[in-house]
Amino acid sequence: MDRLVAYYPEVKSGLVFKNPYQLFVATVLSAQTTDQQVNRITSELFKAAPDIYTLSKMEPMQLEKYVKSCGLYRQKSKSLIAAARIIVEEHNGIIPESFEQLVSLPGVGRKTANVIISSAFGQPALAVDTHVFRVSRRLGLADSTTVELVEEQLKKVIPREHWSESHHRLIAHGRTICHSRKPNCGACFLTDLCPYYKKGGES
Ligand code: SF4
Incomplete structure (x- = not known):
C-alpha cells in the first residue's frame, strides 16, 4: 500500500459531481460503463434534472x-426515478448517508452505496468494483471469489482510515497497469510482491 500511495499520491473519484445528489445519479449511471462516458452526459442531464425533486417527477x-449512451439506459432510468421518489417520500429529499438505506433503493448495490458514503459523505468504505476485485486478488490481498467476501478481506488487511483512498488506488492501478486481459507487469512496481506475477500470470 505504501508503494501504491507513492505511485498514485493524488486519488479521487473519476466522476464529476458537485453534491451528493449528483454523485448518486452519476454512480448509478456508471454501472457497466466508464466514468468518462457518464461525465459526458451529466452536465446536460443535471440541467434537465437539477435536483432530486425534479428527477422524481420525470417519466422514464x-x-x-x-x-442513452450509458448502457442499460432503460433500466437505469427506471431505477433512478423510482429511487428518487423513495428519497423524496421517505427521506425528505435527502440522499441517505446510511449504507443499509442506500442499498434498499432501486438500482443501488453494495458498490454504489460504498462509493456514495465514501465520496459524498466522507465515511470509510471500500467499494469493490471490477478493478479492485481483479487487482487485489492478483496481489494476494484477497482470494475470495465474490465481491462481498473480497470487500470483507480487504477491510481486514487495510486500515480503516485508508479504505476509501485504497479503493481509488487499486482502481488507478487496474486502469493504468494491471489491465484485465493483459497486465503490464513489465511496467509494474509491485512484481516482487505479486503472487500472480510470480506464478507466471496464473490466477
Ligand atoms: S505484477 Fe502484474 S499482475 Fe501483479 S499487480 Fe503488477 S501488473 Fe498486476
Missing part, C-alpha cells in the same frame, strides 16, 4: 434521452 422516457 424523458430521462432515457439524456442517458
Whole structure:
C-alpha cells in the first residue's frame, strides 16, 4: 500500500459531481460503463434534472434521452426515478448517508452505496468494483471469489482510515497497469510482491 500511495499520491473519484445528489445519479449511471462516458452526459442531464425533486417527477422516457449512451439506459432510468421518489417520500429529499438505506433503493448495490458514503459523505468504505476485485486478488490481498467476501478481506488487511483512498488506488492501478486481459507487469512496481506475477500470470 505504501508503494501504491507513492505511485498514485493524488486519488479521487473519476466522476464529476458537485453534491451528493449528483454523485448518486452519476454512480448509478456508471454501472457497466466508464466514468468518462457518464461525465459526458451529466452536465446536460443535471440541467434537465437539477435536483432530486425534479428527477422524481420525470417519466422514464424523458430521462432515457439524456442517458442513452450509458448502457442499460432503460433500466437505469427506471431505477433512478423510482429511487428518487423513495428519497423524496421517505427521506425528505435527502440522499441517505446510511449504507443499509442506500442499498434498499432501486438500482443501488453494495458498490454504489460504498462509493456514495465514501465520496459524498466522507465515511470509510471500500467499494469493490471490477478493478479492485481483479487487482487485489492478483496481489494476494484477497482470494475470495465474490465481491462481498473480497470487500470483507480487504477491510481486514487495510486500515480503516485508508479504505476509501485504497479503493481509488487499486482502481488507478487496474486502469493504468494491471489491465484485465493483459497486465503490464513489465511496467509494474509491485512484481516482487505479486503472487500472480510470480506464478507466471496464473490466477
Ligand atoms: S505484477 Fe502484474 S499482475 Fe501483479 S499487480 Fe503488477 S501488473 Fe498486476
